[in-house]
Amino acid sequence: MGTIIVGAGGHGRVVLDIFRQAHNVNPVGFIDANPALHGKFIDGVEVIGGAADIAALTAAGVDSALVAIGDNATRNIYAQALQANGIRLVNAIHPKACVADTARLGRNVVIAAGAVVCAHCRIGDSSIINTASIVDHESIIGRSAHVCPGARLAGRVTVEDFAFIGIGATVIQCLTIGRGSTVGAGAVVLRDVSAFTTVVGVPARVIRESAEALVPSAHAAKIRIA
Ligand SMILES: CC(C)(COP(=O)(O)OP(=O)(O)OC[C@H]1O[C@@H](n2cnc3c(N)ncnc32)[C@H](O)[C@@H]1OP(=O)(O)O)[C@@H](O)C(=O)NCCC(=O)NCCS
Structure with missing residues (x-):
């Protein structure tokens, strides 16, 4: 096998x-x-x-x-x-990642080297917790999100499905990063980020908003397995 x-x-x-x-x-x-x-x-x-x-x-x-x-x-x-x-x-969990016993992981999850997933976090299916990133206590990562290398989420942050937290970004406690949104590299996020919105900078500011939802079914037809 x-x-x-x-x-x-x-x-x-x-x-x-x-x-x-x-x-x-x-x-x-x-x-x-x-x-x-x-x-x-x-x-x-x-x-x-x-x-x-x-x-x-x-x-x-x-x-x-x-x-x-x-x-x-x-x-x-x-x-x-x-x-x-x-x-x-x-799942692919690097032996030098630190995943709390109380954390819950979905399927197709990657936890890369040096990443820390703290107590009572939930990581959704197909999400990436990349190299040396921190997901602190009770944070919830949705489906197919990406926490890039060196990004840091404080406690009780929610990252909704398909969101992207850029390299080295910081999100303070208890915020919600909306579905399909993008946090730019190095941003410091101090407020909730709406769905399908891009924020950058310190403090993070909105540079783009999109009403357009991701439409996975439009791509799905291209993938023929059987
Ligand atoms: C946020 C991001 C997605 C925006 O990309 P984009 O849509 O192509 O945006 P642009 O390059 O056109 O930049 C738009 C404006 O935002 C600024 N900007 C873009 N990214 C920024 C960032 N991370 N921090 C501060 N300002 C940023 C640009 O300087 C530009 O400003 P201007 O209009 O005053 O000239 C991208 O810059 C970024 O940070 N990507 C993260 C990459 C990453 O983390 N990779 C790791 C992969 S594992």
Whole structure:
């Protein structure tokens, strides 16, 4: 039995390293939408094919996967498509991450090296808690969100589905970062951020607001697994 990593880019390499350091998953190949990568080896692991090849791989003994795609919406779409095809989604938890016993993690979650997930946090399916980031006590991270390297969330912060907390950003306690919103690199967030809004700076200010919701189903049709 083996596990595939969906996405052979930078995040895929990070996930492969976590699996190797954690010694708890057997990564047998990458899957990537870019045909130019097929047949190539990344850190000794072959890019076996694209999403259309996954059904054949399951017949050959692949039973699980982790979707290692940086884009939040795309990662969620692949994760749901894999699950719908009976493929188990696994987590990648770096052995040098610190995850509280009382924290609860969904599926297809990545907790990278040096990240700290404190007491009573909840991390939703397909979310990334990236290198050396901090998610402090009782914070709630929704589905397919990304807390980038070095970002810091104080206690009781809520990060809604598909939100992106940029590298080195800080969010003070008890705030809500809305669905699909973006917090720029290095921002210091002192107020709630509305859905589909981009904030930057210290203190964080709004630079963009969008009424446009993410529409995963529009992308889902492009992913053919079986
Ligand atoms: C916030 C962000 C998404 C905005 O990107 P964008 O939509 O392309 O915005 P632009 O580059 O057009 O910048 C718009 C304005 O915001 C400013 N700005 C953008 N990002 C900023 C940031 N992080 N901090 C302060 N100001 C920022 C720009 O200087 C520009 O100001 P101006 O209009 O006065 O010239 C991007 O700059 C950012 O910070 N991304 C995070 C990247 C990251 O964390 N990567 C880690 C991956 S693991």
